[in-house]
Amino acid sequence: EAGVAQSPRYKIIEKRQSVAFWCNPISxxxxxxxxxxxxGQGPKLLIQFQNNGVVDDSQLPKDRFSAERxxxxxxxxxxxxAKLEDSAVYLCASSLGFIGREAFFGQGTxxxxx
Amino acid sequence: xxxxxxNSPSLSVQEGxxxxxxxxxxxxxxxxxxxxxKYPAEGPTFLISISSIKDKNEDGRFTVFLNKSAKHLSLHxxxxxxxxxxxxxxxxKEGGSQGNLIFGKxxxxxxxx
Numbered sequence: 624e625a626g627v628a629q630s631p632r633y634k635i636i637e638k639r640q641s642v643a644f645w646c647n648p649i650s651x652x653x654x655x656x657x658x659x660x661x662x663g664q665g666p667k668l669l670i671q672f673q674n675n676g677v678v679d680d681s682q683l684p685k686d687r688f689s690a691e692r693x694x695x696x697x698x699x700x701x702x703x704x705a706k707l708e709d710s711a712v713y714l715c716a717s718s719l720g721f722i723g724r725e726a727f728f729g730q731g732t733x734x735x736x737x
Numbered sequence: 738x739x740x741x742x743x744n745s746p747s748l749s750v751q752e753g754x755x756x757x758x759x760x761x762x763x764x765x766x767x768x769x770x771x772x773x774x775k776y777p778a779e780g781p782t783f784l785i786s787i788s789s790i791k792d793k794n795e796d797g798r799f800t801v802f803l804n805k806s807a808k809h810l811s812l813h814x815x816x817x818x819x820x821x822x823x824x825x826x827x828x829x830k831e832g833g834s835q836g837n838l839i840f841g842k843x844x845x846x847x848x849x850x
Contacts, residue, residue, distance in 0.1 A: 726838065730780050
C-alpha cells in the first residue's frame with residue numbers, strides 16, 4: 624500500500640514570497656490533515672478535511688495560509704506572503720473515516736524562509 | 738498552554754534494558770491516546786494507542802500504560818534496541834472531536850549498543 628506522498632521535500636524562499644505544498648493521501652482515506660511542526664515542537668494541526676469539506680481550520684492563519692482539497696483526494700497548502708516564523712516542516716497525514724485515529728503521515732516538506 | 742506534555746526532551750538507555758517514556762495531559766476530555774515514532778527526515782509513524790477505557794495495551798516489545806486519575810501515560814519498550822533510537826511523540830484526541838490530535842513536544846530516545 625502506497626503511503627502519503629508530499630512534494631517538494633525541501634523549499635527555501637525569501638520572506639514575502641509565496642509557496643505551495645502538495646499532498647496525495649493514502650487511497651481511500653477520507654480524512655486529510657495538514658500539520659505544522661516547528662523545530663523542537665510537536666506537530667500542530669493547521670487544517671483538517673473530511674473528503675473535500677473543511678472540518679477544522681481554527682488554527683490556520685487565514686490571512687496568509689490557504690488550503691484546498693480537490694475532489695476529496697489531493698490537497699494543496701499555500702502560504703502567501705511567507706514570514707520568517709513560517710519556517711517549519713509541513714506534514715500531511717490521512718486516516719480512514721471521520722474520526723481519525725491512527726493517522727498516517729507523509730515525509731513532510733521542510734520550508735526555510737530567509 | 739500545553740495540553741499534552743512530555744517533560745523529558747531526551748532519554749538514553751543501554752541496549753537490552755527497558756525504556757520508559759512519559760507523557761502527562763491536562764484535558765480530562767481526552768479519550769484516546771497514541772504514540773508516534775519519528776526518525777530524522779521522515780514523518781511520524783504510528784506505534785501504539787490506547788483508549789481511555791483501558792489502562793494497558795501491549796504490542797510486542799511496546800506497552801502503553803494509562804493512569805487516568807493522574808492524567809499520565811507511559812510507553813515501555815522492552816528490550817530496547819538501537820533501532821528504537823528516534824523521537825517519540827505522545828498524542829491525544831478529545832472525545833467527540835473530529836479527530837484532531839494534540840501532540841506533545843517529543844522525547845528523543847537514544848539506545849546505546
